[in-house]
Amino acid sequence: MTIDRCHQVLTAIDKINQQDPNKININGEMIAKELIYGHQMTACLNKYWPTANEYLQIAVRAQHVKRWHIARSTYPEGKQGYLTWRKDLGKMHAELAKDVMLDCQYNNEEAEKTASIIRKEKLKRNQDSQILEDVACLVFLQHYFEPFAVKHNDEKVISILQKTWKKMSAQGHEIALSLQLPEHLAALVSKALS
Known part of the structure; x- marks a missing residue:
């Protein structure tokens, strides 16, 4: 049912x-x-x-x-x-x-x-809200990051990545770091996290 x-x-x-x-x-x-x-x-x-x-x-x-x-x-x-x-x-x-x-x-x-x-009420305290946020961030990285990066300069892309990273959980971070991104996008992620 x-x-x-x-x-x-x-x-x-x-x-x-x-x-x-x-x-x-x-x-x-x-x-x-x-x-x-x-x-x-x-x-x-x-x-x-x-x-x-x-x-x-x-x-x-x-x-x-x-x-x-x-x-x-x-x-x-x-x-x-x-x-x-x-x-x-x-x-x-x-x-x-x-x-x-x-x-x-x-x-x-x-x-x-x-x-x-x-x-997304009680983000960081409500596990389901946090997972929804993590999923949205991961889908962005997997499917929408590259077309976004093409339209914006590196400074803006790095800023967006840093804001995205702050919204994610530790598990979300771990999954994001395991994604196979094209080399130039992976380099931007590295810069954003350094």
């Missing part, structure tokens, strides 16, 4: 993310960006935290659910605008995941537990 509910929620999140107008070319097929991201998040969780509970599994998949709905361009430029946008996105992702869970026979307490993970 529980596995069925969880599967229903993950399928519903995927259906929402299939509507993303932003597409990525995967082997000649244009696929919704947030659908790909959700599956990358799940793959990372399954690889490094294979015994994760269902609330964390849902939170990981819903990390960017319907992200395109709130455009960055609708917020002021600069750090404060960016942080407000990110916070508002987190609230939206959490509420949407909660609604989907309630539709799939989870109770309010279970749905709120997942929403709290997505909002």
